[in-house]
Amino acid sequence: MTFKIDGIVGALRSARGASARTVDRDGNVLELPSPRDLSEIVSGIISSLFPRRYGGARAAMNGALDYFVGYTLDKALEGLSKQVVRELVFTAALAGRDVNDAESASRDIVQNFADRLPAILEILYSDVRAAYDGDPSAKSQEEVLLSYPGIKAVVHHRIAHVLYKLDLPIIARIVAESSHSATGIDIHPGAEIGPSFFIDHGTGVVIGETAVIGERVRLYQAVTLGAKRFSVDESGALVKGLPRHPIVEDDVVVYAGATILGRVTIGRGSTIGGNVWLTRSVPPNSNIVQAQARSDTFDGGAGI
Secondary structure (H helix, E strand, O other), X not given: OOOOOHHHHHHHHHHHHHOOOOEOOOOOEOOOOOHHHHHHHHHHHXXXXXXXXXXXXXXXXXXXXXXXXXXXXXXXXXXHHHHHHHHHHHHHHHOOOOOOOHHHHHHHHHHHHHHOHHHHHHHHHHHHHHHHHHOOOOOXXXXXXXXXXXXXXXXXXXXXHHHHHOOOHHHHHHHHHHHHHHHOOEEOOOOEEOOXXXXXXXXXXXXXXOOEEOOOOEEOOOOEEEOOOOOEOOOOOEOOOOOOOOEEOOOOEEOOOOEEEOOOEEOOOOEEOOOOEEOOOEOOOOEEOOOOOOOOOOOOOOOO
């Protein structure tokens, strides 16, 4: 079967020309970071962090294991550097400016990222321990690391957050969204999250860009740490970057289905019950539960 597509191809070309954000001032096509390539790169980084668990490295001797880590990490960082060049060139073109030596700038950024990997690993160990200690069904930390969606989401977030802090919002968001697609847990890479963080079950959890989460915090499925409202400027456009998500202090537990909105503070040691809708700050050691359900009787289809 042959379709009549010549006119459609032309119309698509015209539509692209109306918003040609992937072409610079000289008409050169701008390459964007590749989600497919970044997926492989992040897999390599995670294998370097956990070579015996994720990397498949069987060597028992540290020398052989170090060789595997070094080779895998170098390959991943080389790939990441190419993706960073793409983002640097693209964002510079959008701003109407030139980028000076994008490859050199990319290598400096990626080296900065690589230097932070030991610290990322340390905090990830605390997250794994928190999940193991907080779930009576967990039989080992290895089970937690290999199979828990909450841990998968947090591993990706720790990586994405560093990339976000290095002014790579596109790459950071791609890394975060790859985990979101796999786990149903949506953590913006800008969110600040302390160590020993555990998301139990996890499906439907949403954590906004400016959320700040302290140490030893536990969230259950379908929890939202969201914004209550969005500020706009004189033209009606959204104002970007303002703090608009909750601050959750240390040792807080938020149970399934709870929704916490706005720049409110959940005091240290508090417990937020399931299905609570909360738009105000609460002091430390609070215990917030939903209002008692009212029992009503409906007859003859009333209430439908």
